[in-house]
Amino acid sequence: MRDRLLILSVFVVASCGLAYELIAGALASYLLGDSVLQFSSIIGTYLFAMGLGSHCSKYVRDDRVLATFIDVELLVGLIGGLSALFLFLVFAWASAPFRTVLYALVVITGALVGMEIPLVMRVLNQRKTAFADIVSRVLTFDYMGALAVSLLFPLVLAPKLGLARTALLFGVLNVGVALWTTRVFRKELPSPFAQYLRGGVVMMALAGAFIASERLTAFSEKAIYGDEIIHAESTPYQRLVLTKWKDDLRLYINGNLQFSSRDEHRYHEALVHPALERLPWARRVLILGGGDGLALREVLRYPNVQAVTLVDLDPAMTRLFSTSAPLLALNKGALLDKRASIVNMDAGLWLEGDHGVFDAVIIDFPDPSNFALGKLYSLPFYRLLARHVAERGLVVVQSTSPMHAPRSYWAINKTLQEAGWQTTPYHAYVPSFGEWGFILAGRQGGYQPPQAYRLPMRFLDAESTRQMFFFPPDMQPVEVEANRLNNQSLVHYFEQDWSRVIR
Amino acid sequence: MLLNRRRMLQLGAAMGAGWLLGGCRHPLQLGLDITGYWPGMQEGHWLRGNTPIPAPSGERKVGVAILGSGVAGLFAAWQLARQGRQDILLVEGPERYGNCAAGSMGGEPYPRGAHYLPLPSLESTHVRELLFEMGVIEADPFGERPRYDERVLVHAPEERLWVDGRWQEGTLPRIGMGADELAQQQRFLDFVAGLRERKGRDGRRLFVIPLALSSSDPEWRALDKLTFAAWLKQQGYTAPGLLWYLDYVCRDDYGAGSAEVSAWAGLHYFASRGGHAANAENGAVLTWPDGLNPLARHMLSRLQPQQRLPGMAVRVTDRGRHVEVDVFDVRQGRSVRLLADQVICAMPLHVASRVVTGIRDLGYDPERHALPHAAWQVSNFLIDAFPEEPHEHPLAWDNVVYGSNSLGYINSTHQLIRQGKPAQSVFTAYHAYSGVDPRALRHQLERASADDLYEIAAQDLHAVYGWRWRHYVKQVEITVRGHAMSTPAPGFLDNPGLKALREADGRIRFAHADLSGLSVFEEAGWWGSRTIA
Numbered sequence A: 001m002r003d004r005l006l007i008l009s010v011f012v013v014a015s016c017g018l019a020y021e022l023i024a025g026a027l028a029s030y031l032l033g034d035s036v037l038q039f040s041s042i043i044g045t046y047l048f049a050m051g052l053g054s055h056c057s058k059y060v061r062d063d064r065v066l067a068t069f070i071d072v073e074l075l076v077g078l079i080g081g082l083s084a085l086f087l088f089l090v091f092a093w094a095s096a097p098f099r100t101v102l103y104a105l106v107v108i109t110g111a112l113v114g115m116e117i118p119l120v121m122r123v124l125n126q127r128k129t130a131f132a133d134i135v136s137r138v139l140t141f142d143y144m145g146a147l148a149v150s151l152l153f154p155l156v157l158a159p160k161l162g163l164a165r166t167a168l169l170f171g172v173l174n175v176g177v178a179l180w181t182t183r184v185f186r187k188e189l190p191s192p193f194a195q196y197l198r199g200g201v202v203m204m205a206l207a208g209a210f211i212a213s214e215r216l217t218a219f220s221e222k223a224i225y226g227d228e229i230i231h232a233e234s235t236p237y238q239r240l241v242l243t244k245w246k247d248d249l250r251l252y253i254n255g256n257l258q259f260s261s262r263d264e265h266r267y268h269e270a271l272v273h274p275a276l277e278r279l280p281w282a283r284r285v286l287i288l289g290g291g292d293g294l295a296l297r298e299v300l301r302y303p304n305v306q307a308v309t310l311v312d313l314d315p316a317m318t319r320l321f322s323t324s325a326p327l328l329a330l331n332k333g334a335l336l337d338k339r340a341s342i343v344n345m346d347a348g349l350w351l352e353g354d355h356g357v358f359d360a361v362i363i364d365f366p367d368p369s370n371f372a373l374g375k376l377y378s379l380p381f382y383r384l385l386a387r388h389v390a391e392r393g394l395v396v397v398q399s400t401s402p403m404h405a406p407r408s409y410w411a412i413n414k415t416l417q418e419a420g421w422q423t424t425p426y427h428a429y430v431p432s433f434g435e436w437g438f439i440l441a442g443r444q445g446g447y448q449p450p451q452a453y454r455l456p457m458r459f460l461d462a463e464s465t466r467q468m469f470f471f472p473p474d475m476q477p478v479e480v481e482a483n484r485l486n487n488q489s490l491v492h493y494f495e496q497d498w499s500r501v502i503r
Numbered sequence B: 001m002l003l004n005r006r007r008m009l010q011l012g013a014a015m016g017a018g019w020l021l022g023g024c025r026h027p028l029q030l031g032l033d034i035t036g037y038w039p040g041m042q043e044g045h046w047l048r049g050n051t052p053i054p055a056p057s058g059e060r061k062v063g064v065a066i067l068g069s070g071v072a073g074l075f076a077a078w079q080l081a082r083q084g085r086q087d088i089l090l091v092e093g094p095e096r097y098g099n100c101a102a103g104s105m106g107g108e109p110y111p112r113g114a115h116y117l118p119l120p121s122l123e124s125t126h127v128r129e130l131l132f133e134m135g136v137i138e139a140d141p142f143g144e145r146p147r148y149d150e151r152v153l154v155h156a157p158e159e160r161l162w163v164d165g166r167w168q169e170g171t172l173p174r175i176g177m178g179a180d181e182l183a184q185q186q187r188f189l190d191f192v193a194g195l196r197e198r199k200g201r202d203g204r205r206l207f208v209i210p211l212a213l214s215s216s217d218p219e220w221r222a223l224d225k226l227t228f229a230a231w232l233k234q235q236g237y238t239a240p241g242l243l244w245y246l247d248y249v250c251r252d253d254y255g256a257g258s259a260e261v262s263a264w265a266g267l268h269y270f271a272s273r274g275g276h277a278a279n280a281e282n283g284a285v286l287t288w289p290d291g292l293n294p295l296a297r298h299m300l301s302r303l304q305p306q307q308r309l310p311g312m313a314v315r316v317t318d319r320g321r322h323v324e325v326d327v328f329d330v331r332q333g334r335s336v337r338l339l340a341d342q343v344i345c346a347m348p349l350h351v352a353s354r355v356v357t358g359i360r361d362l363g364y365d366p367e368r369h370a371l372p373h374a375a376w377q378v379s380n381f382l383i384d385a386f387p388e389e390p391h392e393h394p395l396a397w398d399n400v401v402y403g404s405n406s407l408g409y410i411n412s413t414h415q416l417i418r419q420g421k422p423a424q425s426v427f428t429a430y431h432a433y434s435g436v437d438p439r440a441l442r443h444q445l446e447r448a449s450a451d452d453l454y455e456i457a458a459q460d461l462h463a464v465y466g467w468r469w470r471h472y473v474k475q476v477e478i479t480v481r482g483h484a485m486s487t488p489a490p491g492f493l494d495n496p497g498l499k500a501l502r503e504a505d506g507r508i509r510f511a512h513a514d515l516s517g518l519s520v521f522e523e524a525g526w527w528g529s530r531t532i533a
Helices: A002-032 A035-059 A062-093 A098-126 A131-184 A192-219 A221-225 A264-276 A294-299 A315-323 A325-331 A347-352 A371-377 A379-386 A406-418 A462-468 A489-501 B005-015 B018-025 B041-047 B071-082 B125-134 B179-196 B218-225 B228-234 B240-254 B263-271 B293-301 B349-355 B438-447 B450-457 B459-472 B496-503 B521-531
Strands: A228-234 A239-245 A248-253 A256-260 A284-289 A307-311 A340-343 A358-364 A389-398 A422-430 A434-442 B002-004 B033-037 B059-067 B088-091 B102-105 B108-111 B116-118 B137-139 B159-163 B166-169 B285-287 B312-318 B323-329 B334-345 B373-383 B398-401 B409-411 B425-433 B473-486 B508-510
Touching: A002 A035, A002 A062, A002 A098, A002 A131, A035 A098, A062 A098, A062 A131, A062 A192, A098 A131, A131 A192, A228 A315, A239 A315, A248 A325, A256 A264, A264 A294, A264 A358, A264 A389, A264 A422, A264 A434, A264 A462, A284 A294, A294 A307, A294 A325, A294 A358, A315 A325, A347 A371, A347 A379, A371 A379, A371 A489, A379 A389, A379 A406, A406 A422, A406 A434, A406 A489, A422 A462, B033 B450, B041 B312, B041 B349, B059 B071, B059 B312, B059 B323, B071 B088, B071 B125, B071 B293, B071 B521, B088 B334, B102 B373, B102 B473, B108 B373, B108 B425, B125 B137, B125 B293, B125 B521, B159 B459, B179 B240, B179 B263, B218 B263, B228 B240, B228 B263, B240 B263, B240 B425, B312 B334, B312 B349, B373 B438, B373 B450, B373 B459, B398 B459, B425 B438, B425 B450, B425 B459, B438 B473, B450 B459, B450 B473, B459 B473, B508 B521
Parallel strands: A284 A307, A284 A358, A307 A340, A358 A389, B033 B473, B059 B088, B059 B334, B159 B398, B334 B508
Antiparallel strands: A228 A239, A239 A248, A248 A256, A389 A434, A422 A434, B002 B033, B102 B108, B116 B285, B159 B166, B312 B323, B323 B334, B373 B425, B373 B473, B398 B409, B409 B425
């Protein structure tokens, strides 16, 4: 009976061992991309660590074999069980050491799991079971457990429970084995009470984590995003995550919200139409950034526009927005339009070339959150831009929030002015972003906001336009420096402004 | 002389598995394409008379012959060309552009020598003229605060220092430094800040670039009698962080540590850089992807093709009515004789002393007057991906390792205006061989294999990125300059031999940074411009 219990525990232990391996592999390929590489290196590392564990098992003294087995089970349960949750938290809060933590956990879990089977075999050996019998039965159940989990994991556990809770579940199973073994063999153990106690503590920790995992995930996986992820992709430039909740599609780049389908019309109408409504003669339009095709969708509504060039760094972005059905519905297939030409190139590099002049330029770059992005909001950049804009043409720049990042917003305005542009700042309320800012710039001054629009609008009319160009007392200009490349004041402003807003 | 590692590997493979054993000594560079480059080494052997030089096969009359196409020679040629002189001839010497030379790998330009220029001082009018003509100075070229083209002012983040496994901003070590250390740092900075505007009894500023315009007040010139390290000790500076930094600065500018250079030179570094800009803070510097090469190229571009001659001067003899200059073209294996009214000897003095007949009669005795020379190694790494960097301290233009005896590394694509990281870049790691017996060192460097040089070349990069560094590198070129520059050892200011050559105003004149004793762009340019005044 007791031997049979041990054999059964082999089945459970083997299942758990494989489960941790699969979870680590799935997590790595999900968060880091390149699944073949991630799976194969995780499995390799895990198996190697198991070898280490098997090797170490020989240093366990004969009279401590059973007790050590129980302790190992408890440790595997604790570490393996919490591993996925912990990795999500690490990834969410500090992405830099993620890989190191992942592999450290794989090695530790693997080594502990590697000790299990040799210890069980030694216990059985001490109990005078025939060697041929031990090997045959232990390995049979070992492999059966592996089969069970390898089918259960992708078909049932991962989709139903998610990775974090699947790991916790297997942790509970490990601890269960430990407690049950303690109970059955309590007379043969030097200190069964201590092991009950440890087992109880670990079980409570896991159970607590299981219950709290709902709330803990609020800080991690979906939590980074909140909703169900329908597409996630790591490109050489950024991480794109698309989420959906009911009819709300959201795009995140590196964890920052780019748009929500519920109110993106506000943002894109405000970005495009104050300029284009005033340029009924515009033929050629340039869009820098905006690989989602949403600004392009608005530009293409004008029959007078004959050609639009869209320059976006990341081919994965424009590919995603010209192939995925829900996204095509959102941007109305703008990227596939005959009048649009898509260029996947660094905007700075592209502007150094000669592409003729454009009547309107829409600049929709990511916020200036680092020195590389800050260069796209600099004096030399805006001077370079001037070479590509028609004499009476207009430029509009997405300029962060005049409410939440006032110094950043006015620094962009100042930089455009120092680069020789006549600017007209304005802003619009976009619920998912808050109060958002734009700056219109022309070579000649005298821009007047539209009183009416030739095209039907969802957000813009005479009154909302008037409010966009009005700056209430709490959004007045602040004294700032222009963004010079040698100090990049804008990047510092942006960092400081937002650190005050984000709790 | 070029020595390609790939070719050596092929050779080794043909001869057996010997290369494998060789490779094992350097496991981190196995299979890496490393090229060693020793500019001027072969020419140096010719000059030392180890190989006979063919007799001149023809004669050519010239007005002004400029011998050497480094910064001094180019300044002279550029100024003459601007004055409309036609009868000038620039003899390019063993290496075109000298210490402003550049190369390119995989289409990426990089420096093989100097890589930056501080904002020029008010007195450096020759440099300001050049920058204005190039469009680098956009407005007010000779004023207190000219406006510069922002694309060449070093972009943020400018520099960072690796201290015990972490980065900090700036190169003066701050992390983990005690109160006493910080107080000493401040005391030193305050002291040199006070020196900047201070004048000697002759009414001149104490420390000026060009050096020749500095005060000759003997009280301050006395600083040239001791080393910088000795002076620091005398003044009670003991803080290890500060002392390392000052040693680093000396090595970076003079190729020799604080224990080798004159205290006057050490303070000159800090007190002479008074340039300002309308659109950058004090202390800003100018840089290009290929270092200072664009400045040199611009000057050379002012010459007509017939005003340039490849080859190097091997004998310069004043015949009274004219100066005879024998020029030997190593590649063609031919010599030509120039008959020049005027010669500007824009070559390092250790070369001039072999080439100019009777240089002793001019008052320069190489045995007694030659300054020590520093050897430099400029190592360029072509990378096809950037190493990961911490978010709060991204890759800077200049990246230095605290405690290292190398000088850190520069990122050549730092000034590009790009949203994403470029697909390729070149990291340039600098190393000055300081504190080593120069003759033995040069002997060793001439015989070193590219592999031997790699260890020094990559030591800072390995300290920062560890073994992962190897993943990013595609190709390496290591330039070894055995006589990169003179070092301003104590006594250099009043060196009578240098004084004599500075004042030589016959048919042969001299122009080189060696005349100052400090190898900086402004000094070389100053002497080049002076010869034609």
